[in-house]
Amino acid sequence: MRILFLLLLAFPAMAQTPEVERVVAATFADAPEAWKSRVTQDETQALCSLRRNEPTKAEAMAIEAREKATVKIPAEIAGSWKKGEDIAQNGRGNQFSDPAGTVAGGNCYACHQMAPAELSYGTLGPSLMHYGKLKDFAPAAAREAYGKVYNAQSVTACSTMPRFGHNGVLSEQQIKDVVAYLFDPASPVNAPVK
Numbered sequence: 110m111r112i113l114f115l116l117l118l119a120f121p122a123m124a125q126t127p128e129v130e131r132v133v134a135a136t137f138a139d140a141p142e143a144w145k146s147r148v149t150q151d152e153t154q155a156l157c158s159l160r161r162n163e164p165t166k167a168e169a170m171a172i173e174a175r176e177k178a179t180v181k182i183p184a185e186i187a188g189s190w191k192k193g194e195d196i197a198q199n200g201r202g203n204q205f206s207d208p209a210g211t212v213a214g215g216n217c218y219a220c221h222q223m224a225p226a227e228l229s230y231g232t233l234g235p236s237l238m239h240y241g242k243l244k245d246f247a248p249a250a251a252r253e254a255y256g257k258v259y260n261a262q263s264v265t266a267c268s269t270m271p272r273f274g275h276n277g278v279l280s281e282q283q284i285k286d287v288v289a290y291l292f293d294p295a296s297p298v299n300a301p302v303k
């Protein structure tokens with residue numbers, strides 16, 4: 110027993126990952142068939158779990174290359190900042206309790222400050238206030254932001270930001286709309302602080 114305890118101390122990630130997987134599998138044992146892929150880790154997630162989100166440099170580069178290969182960035186990112194604002198503020202979707210056909214939101218405010226007038230936001234991610242303005246509203250930067258939202262790990266291995274396009278949570282047009290929310294000069298994100 111004591112030896113097992115010492116082993117757990119020495120290799121916490123190795124010891125706990127299979128246990129976490131067992132608990133997750135048991136928790137979702139009765140989930141609909143379509144959920145199976147959502148509770149099974151892909152190669153990237155499994156490695157990030159094993160490394161506690163701190164991959165080696167070589168592993169991080171391999172993850173980012175693999176994830177980048179899944180991203181198709183449209184040449185033109187045209188969207189509506191108003192629709193993007195609704196998506197950024199909407200945390201519903203992909204829950205047991207959602208009525209059938211519920212369109213998922215991005216829940217960006219759960220982790221990011223965005224428009225200066227918004228009082229309630231999470232701080233897990235960096236502030237995105239004035240994001241477009243700070244990047245001179247550059248179309249190349251908007252395309253980069255599209256890639257980031259489509260698949261956060263294509264830019265930062267083991268990012269805790271969801272891979273919205275990759276996972277099919279947001280559609281191509283919804284991602285264009287949240288990028289417009291970040292990059293449109295008329296968007297509240299780029300409004301001066303009152």
Ligand code: HEC
Pocket residue numbers: 197215216217218219220221233234235237254257258261265268269270271273287288
């Ligand atoms: C669960 C938390 C979480 C959610 C939800 C989330 N993000 Fe993030 N986001 C992060 C974290 C953490 C980072 C910083 C680490 C990284 O770059 O991956 C980040 C980074 C970013 C960046 C890069 C910022 C930079 O440094 O240039 C952008 C842009 C971004 N998020 C946009 C969004 C948008 C738009 C949404 C909603 C569709 C969203 N995020 C939802 C956690 C989140």
